[in-house]
Amino acid sequence: MRNLVFLLPLPLFGQDMLPDLIVTVSRFPEEITELPYYSEVLTAEDLEDSAIRTLPQAFLTTPGVLVQQTTPGHGSPYIRGFNGRQTLLLQDGIRLNNSTWRGGPVQYWNTLDSQAIDRLELIKSQGSVLYGSDAIGGTVNILSKSSGFRDKEGFFSHGAAYYRFDTNSESNLGRLEQTLGVGGKWGLMLGVSAKDVGDIKDSALDRMVGTGYSEDSLDFKFEYALSEARTLTLASTYLEQDDINRWHNTTANQGWVHGNSFTTAGTDLQRTYDQERSLTYLRLEDSESSISWIERWQLTASFQKSQDSEFRVRASGQQDLKILDVDTYGLSFQAESFIGAGNLTWGADFYRDEIDSEGYRNGATRPSNRPVADDSSNDSLGVFATFSHDLTDRFSYDLGARFSYAAADWNGYRPTGALVDQAGDADWTNLSLSIRGNYEFNDNWSTYGGLSQAFRAPNLDDLTGSQFSLNGLDSNGSPNVDPENYLTAELGGRFANNHLSYQIASYYTFIDDAITRVDDGTGGLATVNGSDGYLFGFEAEAAWQLHQDWELSGSLAWQDGKNEQAATLGGPIIEDTIRRLHPLTASARLKWTHSSEKYWIAGQLLAASNQDNLSSLAASDTQRIPANGTPSYLIASLYSGWEVSENVTLNLALENLTDEDYRIHGSGQNGVGRNATISVKVTW
Numbered sequence: 001m002r003n004l005v006f007l008l009p010l011p012l013f014g015q016d017m018l019p020d021l022i023v024t025v026s027r028f029p030e031e032i033t034e035l036p037y038y039s040e041v042l043t044a045e046d047l048e049d050s051a052i053r054t055l056p057q058a059f060l061t062t063p064g065v066l067v068q069q070t071t072p073g074h075g076s077p078y079i080r081g082f083n084g085r086q087t088l089l090l091q092d093g094i095r096l097n098n099s100t101w102r103g104g105p106v107q108y109w110n111t112l113d114s115q116a117i118d119r120l121e122l123i124k125s126q127g128s129v130l131y132g133s134d135a136i137g138g139t140v141n142i143l144s145k146s147s148g149f150r151d152k153e154g155f156f157s158h159g160a161a162y163y164r165f166d167t168n169s170e171s172n173l174g175r176l177e178q179t180l181g182v183g184g185k186w187g188l189m190l191g192v193s194a195k196d197v198g199d200i201k202d203s204a205l206d207r208m209v210g211t212g213y214s215e216d217s218l219d220f221k222f223e224y225a226l227s228e229a230r231t232l233t234l235a236s237t238y239l240e241q242d243d244i245n246r247w248h249n250t251t252a253n254q255g256w257v258h259g260n261s262f263t264t265a266g267t268d269l270q271r272t273y274d275q276e277r278s279l280t281y282l283r284l285e286d287s288e289s290s291i292s293w294i295e296r297w298q299l300t301a302s303f304q305k306s307q308d309s310e311f312r313v314r315a316s317g318q319q320d321l322k323i324l325d326v327d328t329y330g331l332s333f334q335a336e337s338f339i340g341a342g343n344l345t346w347g348a349d350f351y352r353d354e355i356d357s358e359g360y361r362n363g364a365t366r367p368s369n370r371p372v373a374d375d376s377s378n379d380s381l382g383v384f385a386t387f388s389h390d391l392t393d394r395f396s397y398d399l400g401a402r403f404s405y406a407a408a409d410w411n412g413y414r415p416t417g418a419l420v421d422q423a424g425d426a427d428w429t430n431l432s433l434s435i436r437g438n439y440e441f442n443d444n445w446s447t448y449g450g451l452s453q454a455f456r457a458p459n460l461d462d463l464t465g466s467q468f469s470l471n472g473l474d475s476n477g478s479p480n481v482d483p484e485n486y487l488t489a490e491l492g493g494r495f496a497n498n499h500l501s502y503q504i505a506s507y508y509t510f511i512d513d514a515i516t517r518v519d520d521g522t523g524g525l526a527t528v529n530g531s532d533g534y535l536f537g538f539e540a541e542a543a544w545q546l547h548q549d550w551e552l553s554g555s556l557a558w559q560d561g562k563n564e565q566a567a568t569l570g571g572p573i574i575e576d577t578i579r580r581l582h583p584l585t586a587s588a589r590l591k592w593t594h595s596s597e598k599y600w601i602a603g604q605l606l607a608a609s610n611q612d613n614l615s616s617l618a619a620s621d622t623q624r625i626p627a628n629g630t631p632s633y634l635i636a637s638l639y640s641g642w643e644v645s646e647n648v649t650l651n652l653a654l655e656n657l658t659d660e661d662y663r664i665h666g667s668g669q670n671g672v673g674r675n676a677t678i679s680v681k682v683t684w
Contacts, residue, residue, distance in 0.1 A: 024121040024141040026345050026386065027093065027130060027334045028296065036398060036436035036448035038064075038492055038505045038539065040122040044145070047114060049641055051164070051653040051677040053171075053197070055114045055142070061589070061606065063539035063557035064124060066582035068666040070624075072169075072200060073213040073244035074107035074273070078580050078666070080124055080507060081535045081559055082137030086456060086484075090131070090141040091279055092235065094302045097134045098328050099353045099378035099408065099459040100371065102467050103517065111239050111277040111306070113217040115162065115175040115193045118145045125488040125507055127452030128432040129400035132349070132382045136454045136486050136509075144235065146221050147179040149187025156181060160683045168655075168675035169198035169212065181223075189221040202673035204661040210245035210252045211669055229288035236280040246271040248623045248668035249468075251315075256670065258661060261626035270313040271468075277306040281330075295336045295343070302330035308371070312468060321360040322371040322466075328353050342389030353378040355460065357412065367414035367421060372477075373464035374412025374421075380457070381405045386434070394441075398450075400434040406457035413464045416476060416524075426463065428483050430455045449491040456484040462515050462527055475517055475525040482529050485512040502542035509535045511563055517617065519568045526569045533563025535578050549595060554588040560613065567616065576615050580666045583611035583630070601640040608633055611665045624668050633662035635671070647684060653677040 021029045025037055042058055052058050056075040059065040068083065069075035079087050085101040089109060101108065124138040131139055149156075159178040165171070173195050181187030195215040201207040217239035224232045246268075247253055253266035281302035289296055305327055312320045334347035355376045359369025367374075386400035407427035414421050436450030458481045461467070469475035492505030511533035520526035537559025544552045561578035591602035612629025619625070638654040659674040 022121050022123075023093070023143070024090070024123050024139055025126070025130075026388070027298075027347070028336050028345065036396075036438040036450055037126060038124045038490070038503065042120045044118055047117060047120070048162075048651060048679065048681070049639060051639065051651065051655070051679065052114055053166070053173075054110050055112050055117075056109050058114070058120055059122070061555055061587040061604070062122065063541050063555040063585070064537065064559070064582075065122075065557075066580065066585075066666065067664060068580065069664065070107070070668040071244060071247050072197060072211050072669070073110055073215070073241055074246075075667075076106050076109045077140075078582060079122070079137035079140075080509070080537065081561055081578055081581055083580065085134055085459060085461075086136045088131055088135040088139045090139065091237070092144055092281070092283075093141060094279065094281060094300065094304075094330060094332075095131060095134075095349075095351060096279070096304070098304070098306070098326055098351075100324055100326055100355060100461055100465075101459060102461045102465060103515070107244070107273065107275065107308075108277070108306075110241065111275060112142055113191075113193050113219065113237070113239055115173070116144055116191050116217065116219045116237065117142055119143045124505075125452060125454075125490055125509070127400075127434050127454045127486075127488065128404070128430070129386060129402045129434045129452070130345075130384055132380060132384075132402065132404050133406065133430075133455060133457045136456060136484075144219065144221065144237065145177065145189055145191065147181050147187025147189045147223060149181040149183060149185070149223055150225070150231075152181065152183030152187070154183055156183060158683065160681060162679065162681045164677060164679035166198075166675055166677050168672050169200045171195070171197045171212070184225060184228075186222070186224045188223075189219075191219045193217045200669070200672050202661055202670045203659045204258065205254075205256060205670055208247055208252070208669050210247045210250060213241060213244045215239065215241045226284075230284070230286045233283040233285070234281075235283075236278065238276075238278040240274075240276045242274050244273045244275075246273070246668065253623065253669075256626070256663070258626065258631045258663075261628045261631050263624070263626050264622040266623055267315045268312060269315065269317070270311065273308065273310050275306070275308045277304070279304045289335075293337055295338055297333070297335035300330070300332045302328075302332075304328040304330070310371070310468075319360075319362050320366075320369055320468075321358075322369060323358040324371045325356040326353055327355075339387070340389075342387055344385060344387050346385040348381070348383045350381045351379070353460075359466070367412065368416050368418070368466060370412065370414065370466060372460040372466070373410035376408070376410035376412070376460055376464065378409075378460055379405075379407045395437065395439045397435070397437040402432045404430045404432070404455070404457070406430075408458070408460055408463055410460065410464050413479075416466075416474075424463075424479050426458070426479065428457050430457070430483065444497050445493070445495050447491070447493045449489075452488050452490070454486040454488065456515075458483060458515065465527070469517065469525055473524055476520070476527065478527045481515050481527060482513050484514050484529075486510065499545045500542070501544075502540065504538070504540040506538040507536060509561075511535065511561075514563060514565075516563070516565055518566050518571075521569055528566065528569065530563050530565035531573060533561065533578065535559065535561030535581075549593055551591045551593075552589070553591075554586065556584075556586045557582070558584045577613055577618075579615045579618050581611070581613055582608075583613075583632070583665060584609040597643075599640070599642040601638065604637045604639065606635045606637070608665070618666075625666065626663070630663055630665040633660055633671075635660055635662065647682060649681045651677075651679045651681075
């Protein structure tokens with residue numbers, strides 16, 4: 001049944017029309033054409049061709065995703081209206097979300113080196129069955145580069161050097177990587193990257209002083225064949241960022257006026273972040289299990305270490321410093337078994353966070369300034385199973401269930417006004433279910449849909465957090481909040497023939513007990529559970545092979561939603577707009593590729609309508625979000641590539657050709673003005 005090519009990733013349409021594989025949906029490789037989900041796959045080549053600066057920017061033309069950037073070094077995608085701790089980020093299948101992730105836009109997506117990615121997979125509204133808490137708007141899995149030793153013969157050694165220069169910010173980016181090994185026996189991948197990002201500028205604000213930063217990263221992966229089917233992998237990545245400036249909060253931001261929309265000036269004298277993150281894992285996998293009732297399996301042990309520090313100098317001269325250290329231990333097992341005409345994916349995973357937290361004011365220890373409670377921990381355990389079955393030649397369905405247990409424990413919690421540290425603990429359980437189906441009308445048409453439950457257990461930031469939010473307001477957690485619960489209904493369709501491919505989907509998410517922030521009546525924000533809410537929207541994308549050498553592609557998306565919550569702590573319940581809804585957005589791309597496939601050029605348009613459908617909190621965040629709404633924009637760019645030789649490739653991008661003065665909704669600075677990006681890649 002499942003042998004059709006529906007909507008392949010649009011940058012790949014028009015090339016060899018072979019089914020692509022995706023691992024994120026079922027935890028094992030599966031043809032993308034088999035999925036009852038809206039999915040996207042981007043490769044390392046796609047990321048280089050589109051000249052992205054950071055990981056979140058990979059989704060700039062993805063329908064249903066708003067690429068918010070608080071500052072160039074910080075950003076996170078809003079996937080179907082959710083972001084931060086309500087979207088799930090994985091690296092090689094290992095969850096990166098931890099119990100200190102705060103609400104709203106988070107900086108942690110930028111702790112993955114975009115140059116070390118082999119491919120990127122996005123599954124929207126998948127729910128919590130396979131990966132547990134947080135997978136509400138979507139799940140993104142970053143698959144890192146490897147040696148590919150299984151496909152080599154004899155001794156091999158390959159390397160690459162990559163360099164890119166941006167004229168707008170005078171930024172430099174470089175990467176060196178080397179692979180070597182013996183085909184079928186072992187392989188080693190080594191990589192090092194560095195960024196020196198300068199201050200960006202646009203036509204209205206000119207040079208936005210303080211938007212630059214530096215970044216360094218290392219990665220390696222060693223793979224060893226224990227047998228023809230069994231592989232042992234040891235991998236590690238490390239990334240460090242220095243002096244990332246929250247420009248919009250500082251006096252460097254003098255405000256922006258665009259028509260009748262305007263932002264207010266920042267007031268902080270300084271607000272900078274440093275962050276480090278490392279992930280090391282050991283994985284044993286067997287693609288042809290000798291156990292009769294298991295087809296294949298995978299066992300992974302992981303350790304992550306992250307440190308965040310935030311330094312703020314307010315207009316009064318008061319200095320606040322927050323330091324957070326998190327150690328995360330992970331263990332997961334997954335397996336696939338055949339049951340009659342269907343297959344069962346099952347397993348379990350466990351993660352534990354151990355946290356040290358420090359807070360200072362004017363150089364002296366201040367416990368109430370800790371970002372979360374000191375000497376705290378968080379455990380999460382899940383057991384899951386999904387069953388896929390071809391009921392007929394044209395209809396297939398997936399059923400899934402997951403039982404989750406989460407527990408938090410804290411000692412050094414000092415709420416504002418308390419004289420001594422407080423201790424506490426809490427735990428929660430959840431059962432999430434999913435049912436999905438796919439029906440093929442003929443060799444070209446299919447439709448899919450289903451229902452997926454998702455939940456998010458309160459994390460330590462919800463329970464004990466102390467953060468700076470919106471225009472620098474103090475935001476405090478509450479030990480009394482309950483888990484969030486969601487149910488998403490989705491209906492979509494696909495079509496493909498030799499010249500045309502498109503996909504369209506609509507979705508509706510029911511929201512229950514969402515954790516949110518409200519005015520606490522003292523000039524700060526309190527964390528509470530809201531009441532009921534909903535979010536709905538539609539997405540579409542298409543690709544048309546006009547000619548052997550010409551391809552036209554595009555996308556369109558829109559969403560809306562409301563939730564019920566108190567306007568102030570203990571106040572009456574009101575209906576409010578969901579925060580950070582993306583406006584009506586669209587993209588179009590026309591690409592010409594020479595018949596030799598040695599060079600190509602593409603013109604791209606990226607557009608968004610005015611977004612004045614704001615929540616009350618968003619409307620108050622005027623250093624970031626313009627009063628009267630974020631103005632509409634239309635950005636025109638050109639991208640090109642030239643394979644100079646077998647070992648040398650050049651890329652040139654001319655971005656924002658009209659020097660449009662614009663801001664992506666929810667971002668803390670304007671978009672990059674007119675810019676040329678020049679890159680060269682040399683392989684050996």
